[in-house]
Every structure is written in structure tokens, then in C-alpha cells.
Amino acid sequence: MISRREFLESAARLGAAAVIVPEYVPRRIESIDSGTIAVNDIHSQRIVEVTLTAAPTRLSLIPDALTEVYTYNGRLPGPTLEVREGDRVIVHFRNELPEPTTIHWHGLHIPFVADGSPFHPVPPGKQLDYVFTIQPGTAGTYWYHPHPNHRTGYQIAKGLYGAIIVRAAGDPLPASLSERLLILSDNRFLPDGSLDFPDLRSPSGRADAENGREGKVLFVNGKIMPTLSIRSGEVQRWRVINASAGRIYRLSLTGHSFLHVGSDGGLFERPIEVKEILLAPAERVELLVRGTESPGSSARLQTLPYDRYVPQTRPGDWIDPRDILALRYTTESPLAPIALPELLRPIPPLDTAQATATQVMVLSQGLINGKTMDMNRVDVRSPLGATEIWQIENIVGMDHPFHLHGFQFQVLERDGVPEPYRCWKDTVNVPKHQTARFIVRYADYPGKWMFHCHILDHEDHGMMGILEVQ
Ligand SMILES: [Cu+2]
Numbered sequence: 001m002i003s004r005r006e007f008l009e010s011a012a013r014l015g016a017a018a019v020i021v022p023e024y025v026p027r028r029i030e031s032i033d034s035g036t037i038a039v040n041d042i043h044s045q046r047i048v049e050v051t052l053t054a055a056p057t058r059l060s061l062i063p064d065a066l067t068e069v070y071t072y073n074g075r076l077p078g079p080t081l082e083v084r085e086g087d088r089v090i091v092h093f094r095n096e097l098p099e100p101t102t103i104h105w106h107g108l109h110i111p112f113v114a115d116g117s118p119f120h121p122v123p124p125g126k127q128l129d130y131v132f133t134i135q136p137g138t139a140g141t142y143w144y145h146p147h148p149n150h151r152t153g154y155q156i157a158k159g160l161y162g163a164i165i166v167r168a169a170g171d172p173l174p175a176s177l178s179e180r181l182l183i184l185s186d187n188r189f190l191p192d193g194s195l196d197f198p199d200l201r202s203p204s205g206r207a208d209a210e211n212g213r214e215g216k217v218l219f220v221n222g223k224i225m226p227t228l229s230i231r232s233g234e235v236q237r238w239r240v241i242n243a244s245a246g247r248i249y250r251l252s253l254t255g256h257s258f259l260h261v262g263s264d265g266g267l268f269e270r271p272i273e274v275k276e277i278l279l280a281p282a283e284r285v286e287l288l289v290r291g292t293e294s295p296g297s298s299a300r301l302q303t304l305p306y307d308r309y310v311p312q313t314r315p316g317d318w319i320d321p322r323d324i325l326a327l328r329y330t331t332e333s334p335l336a337p338i339a340l341p342e343l344l345r346p347i348p349p350l351d352t353a354q355a356t357a358t359q360v361m362v363l364s365q366g367l368i369n370g371k372t373m374d375m376n377r378v379d380v381r382s383p384l385g386a387t388e389i390w391q392i393e394n395i396v397g398m399d400h401p402f403h404l405h406g407f408q409f410q411v412l413e414r415d416g417v418p419e420p421y422r423c424w425k426d427t428v429n430v431p432k433h434q435t436a437r438f439i440v441r442y443a444d445y446p447g448k449w450m451f452h453c454h455i456l457d458h459e460d461h462g463m464m465g466i467l468e469v470q
Contacts, residue, residue: 220324
């Protein structure tokens with residue numbers, strides 16, 4: 001099992017808070033997983049056992065104010081859960097909030113009962129153990145957040161979100177690269193420092209419902225405009241998570257390009273050089289940032305204008321680039337260049353000839369195929385083991401990022417243009433009046449899986465449906 005020291009070291013490396021792992025004592029586990037744990041498994045498999053408690057607290061998020069927030073273990077963002085492929089994860093979750101909640105392990109391929117979907121709410125004062133195994137081949141950057149019916153946007157805005165890093169048995173990127181974790185979020189405050197949740201009937205409440213709630217204050221790991229340091233010549237591995245309710249980031253680092261090496265479900269087959277990255281709500285990227293400037297210089301990570309909006313509610317300042325963080329070069333002499341691999345890992349294509357159905361999802365404002373979500377209705381039934389194509393048609397004038405629970409998919413094409421490279425994703429942004437097609441295989445884990453728009457206000461108002469795999 002992971003040692004306390006290992007965990008603290010990895011957390012220090014990532015600049016994030018660690019989950020403290022108590023000594024694991026083999027014992028009978030009250031498992032919510034469908035499988036049983038043989039005694040042999042306990043000895044051959046690393047067990048990561050952690051405790052997460054959601055509770056209200058007060059934190060200083062903006063200068064000169066304390067804000068009533070919700071946190072996991074008193075931290076905002078919540079502790080980073082760092083695990084390895086093959087690990088058995090046991091999360092003892094306690095809900096000390098005044099309302100029901102869940103924890104959804106966004107993007108992980110795990111049993112239905114551990115998914116933390118609206119089917120399994122945890123009432124106030126109650127406890128639930130989430131138990132799952134990290135599947136081989138799923139190394140990547142994921143995140144966890146609440147997913148109760150109608151309250152996901154509110155609870156994430158209150159501060160409930162955290163990162164999951166899954167490490168591969170053999171990572172193709174050099175272990176010498178220092179890592180940075182960047183969890184992006186935005187929020188809106190009233191003059192007294194409290195979070196601004198307007199009445200839904202007010203003009204700003206109606207704009208939030210349409211756009212997804214945005215705020216002018218941009219955070220990285222809960223901090224405003226933090227500074228990262230880099231040494232000239234150094235290469236850093238950045239994992240970036242969009243935890244915002246509606247904001248789409250168009251990321252650019254002044255004077256630099258990125259090597260884009262991974263997406264939601266882990267690394268690509270090979271790095272791709274890009275000037276900027278579009279990151280919709282719930283999406284993740286892995287980037288290599290090369291310290292190509294001279295010692296003592298600096299750069300800014302920015303989000304550039306991106307028009308995801310309908311004209312009626314488009315914010316007046318959408319056109320302004322915004323700084324997110326400062327990158328400061330140390331004054332040390334430049335490091336010698338290091339070799340980066342040209343090949344990262346093979347991604348076997350899912351075969352379209354094997355697809356037995358095409359699921360067409362028409363996205364309009366707040367609706368999927370003309371309906372809002374009904375917990376008692378199953379929208380799509382598919383057999384376990386089937387391969388299917390999903391066609392997501394956005395027929396309205398704003399973007400909708402589409403998320404499928406439980407299964408990673410491969411995007412085939414966007415608006416008729418074949419995807420230029422293969423990768424695993426669980427969320428795909430479908431821009432206004434465009435269509436995306438992806439292929440997915442329901443390899444295992446029967447159950448009822450949500451699919452929804454990841455603009456949280458849209459999701460909470462019912463832009464969601466249910467896939468039953470059986
Ligand atoms: Cu939407």
C-alpha cells in the first residue's frame with residue numbers, strides 16, 4: 001500500500017493537498033462493489049483507503065473577506081487523490097452538509113453503484129463507502145465532484161471539487177519532468193464576500209440559467225493569479241482540469257507553444273504541437289510546457305476570447321483576454337535539453353464495423369431529444385459488451401459539452417471532419433449548430449449511466465438522460 005511519505009511527497013510535487021492514507025489493516029470490507037474481494041487480492045493489490053468529509057466552512061477566497069463554502073476535508077479544491085492502475089480504492093465518505101450529496105468520480109470506469117450519480121444520494125449526516133478498482137490502461141487526469149439531482153452546480157460552486165491522478169505502471173514520459181496540477185474555476189461574489197447565487201427569476205439568474213453561471217474571479221487551485229516557477233530549458237508536465245460550471249477556456253501561454261500530450265482518458269499516441277487549447281467544462285488536458293525563454297523572464301497563462309454564447313446573454317466582457325497565472329523563470333542557468341519520446345502509447349481504435357447501433361442525441365436549449373431528465377425513464381437501452389456510435393447534434397446557437405458516465409469513448413468526427421488523432425474522452429464539446437460523432441464500447445459494468453450537458457445549470461435543469469447497459 002502507498003506510504004504516508006509517498007503520498008505527501010507526491011502531493012508536494014504537485015503543489016496540492018494530499019489525502020492522508022492511514023495504515024491499512026486487512027479486514028472485512030463493507031463493499032458497495034458488485035465483486036467480492038478475495039483475501040489473496042488484498043495482499044496482491046495495493047489498497048488506497050481514504051476518508052473524505054464534505055462539510056460547510058469559511059475560507060478566504062478573495063482579499064479581505066471570508067466566504068461560506070463547502071469543502072472536502074476542509075480544503076478547496078479537495079485533496080488530490082493520487083492512485084495507480086490496478087489499485088483498489090476505498091473512500092469512506094461522510095456527508096456533513098445540510099443537504100444530500102454524492103461524489104461522482106468523473107471519467108473513471110467503475111461499477112454503477114460507485115458512480116456517485118443521482119441514483120445514490122447520501123443524506124445529510126450519513127456515510128457511504130465508495131469502492132472501486134482502477135482499471136489498467138486508464139492512467140490520466142480525472143476529477144471528483146458532487147452529482148445530486150438539481151444541485152450539482154450549486155455544490156461545485158460552493159467549493160466541492162478535487163483532482164484524481166491515475167499513474168501508469170510504465171509512464172512513457174520521463175519521470176524527471178516536474179508536474180503541475182492546475183484546476184481552473186471561476187466564481188462570483190457579493191460585496192460582503194458571500195457567493196452570488198441570484199434568484200432564478202432575476203435578470204442575472206436568467207442569464208446564469210442560459211449561459212451556465214460564470215464569475216469574473218478566475219481561480220487556479222482556489223488561488224487568484226498564482227505564480228509558478230520554471231527554469232530555463234526545463235520541461236514541465238501540466239495537468240489542467242476545467243472545474244467551471246459553464247466557462248470554456250481558450251488557453252494560451254504568452255511567448256510559448258504547448259506540446260499537447262493527453263486528454264480526458266490519458267496520453268495520446270504522440271505529442272501534438274499547439275498554440276492554444278480549448279478546454280470545455282469537465283474536460284482535462286495534459287501539456288508539456290518547455291522553458292524556452294531566458295532566465296529571469298516571465299510569461300502569463302491566459303484564456304482568450306471564445307464565443308460559446310447566444311447573443312442575448314453573451315457577457316459584455318467575453319472579448320477580453322484574461323490572465324490566469326504567472327509563469328516566472330528562475331535566474332538559474334539554462335538546463336540542457338532533454339529528449340522527449342515521439343511515441344507515447346498505442347491507442348487501439350474501436351472498430352466502427354462492430355457498431356450495432358447509432359444513438360442520436362439532439363441537443364436544444366435545456367433539452368435532449370426534446371425531453372428533460374426523468375429518473376424513472378430509461379432513454380437508451382444497450383447490451384453489455386456492445387459497441388455503439390453516438391451522434392450528438394447541437395441544433396441551437398450555443399455550445400453544449402456532452403458527458404457520458406462510466407465509459408471512455410473515441411471521437412470519430414466533428415461536423416463531418418474526421419478527428420485528426422485518436423484519444424480517449426468522456427466529455428466532448430459540441431459547438432453551436434455542429435454535430436459530433438463518437439464510438440464507445442460498454443466493456444463491462446451494467447447499470448444506469450447518466451449522459452448530460454456539463455454546463456451545470458443545464459444539467460441541473462434536466463439536460464440529462466439515462467443509458468441502461470444490461
Ligand atoms: Cu448545455
